[in-house]
Amino acid sequence: MNVTFRVFRFSPGVDKEPHFDTYSVPLKESMTVLEGLLYILDNLDPTLSFRFACREGVCGSCAMFINGSYKLACQTQIGELKANKIEVQPLPNFPLVKDLVVDLSAFYEKIEKVLPYLTAKNDVVEKEQLQSPVERKRIDEVIDCILCAACQSACPQGWTGKDFLGPAVLIKSYRFIADSRDRAGDERLKLVSGEDGVWRCHSAFNCVEACPKHINQTAAIGSLKRKAVVRKLLFWKR
Ligand code: SF4
Numbered sequence: 001m002n003v004t005f006r007v008f009r010f011s012p013g014v015d016k017e018p019h020f021d022t023y024s025v026p027l028k029e030s031m032t033v034l035e036g037l038l039y040i041l042d043n044l045d046p047t048l049s050f051r052f053a054c055r056e057g058v059c060g061s062c063a064m065f066i067n068g069s070y071k072l073a074c075q076t077q078i079g080e081l082k083a084n085k086i087e088v089q090p091l092p093n094f095p096l097v098k099d100l101v102v103d104l105s106a107f108y109e110k111i112e113k114v115l116p117y118l119t120a121k122n123d124v125v126e127k128e129q130l131q132s133p134v135e136r137k138r139i140d141e142v143i144d145c146i147l148c149a150a151c152q153s154a155c156p157q158g159w160t161g162k163d164f165l166g167p168a169v170l171i172k173s174y175r176f177i178a179d180s181r182d183r184a185g186d187e188r189l190k191l192v193s194g195e196d197g198v199w200r201c202h203s204a205f206n207c208v209e210a211c212p213k214h215i216n217q218t219a220a221i222g223s224l225k226r227k228a229v230v231r232k233l234l235f236w237k238r
Pocket of ligand 1: 144145146147148149150152168171195210211212213214215217236
């Protein structure tokens with residue numbers, strides 16, 4: 001049995017317009033969308049471009065728009081889509097590089113803006129910084145983010161405001177603010193409380209729906225908003 005793949009194609013400098021190409025792929029048991037794309041690359045069309053690396057839902061490279069939903073191609077079995085045709089498109093709302101590859105440079109630059117590293121409470125860390133189970137629980141969910149950028153692509157605030165930090169960047173900040181071992185919470189809150197930070201989030205929940213790791217970004221951003229208000233009340237002169 002074969003399954004039809006309808007794949008978005010655009011090669012700058014070669015194609016005048018984006019278009020879809022159709023491929024017939026022999027279906028194997030438990031075959032994933034990524035395996036289907038690899039079959040096309042190896043057997044039908046070596047010019048097809050897409051990203052992948054770990055093949056186990058950890059690297060975040062193969063986030064795509066598959067049959068109208070945000071998914072990791074490596075974690076999506078063709079059978080579970082219950083469709084005769086698999087339509088694969090690049091993550092919407094990012095500049096396109098080629099075919100299914102988008103330019104994530106602006107996304108990574110935004111992550112750098114929010115200090116994406118732990119600032120330990122002591123300048124000299126001589127031994128392991130322990131956390132209680134309760135303290136660890138606070139970051140349990142957000143620490144699972146693999147920076148696949150699906151939520152960033154799905155956020156309507158990002159469609160109109162290109163400088164909006166976006167859900168993935170905001171929860172990266174939250175991940176350290178909520179971490180009991182970090183001491184830079186005040187500086188972090190200042191960075192996400194500006195015009196392009198938390199207040200642009202209107203809780204549309206698109207990010208929650210898009211996330212392959214089932215992270216509730218909207219709840220984390222809500223917590224950042226409350227912390228930002230408290231910070232403002234306590235340090236109103238800054
Ligand atoms: Fe991807 Fe979810 Fe992280 Fe957003 S929060 S970048 S959708 S893993």
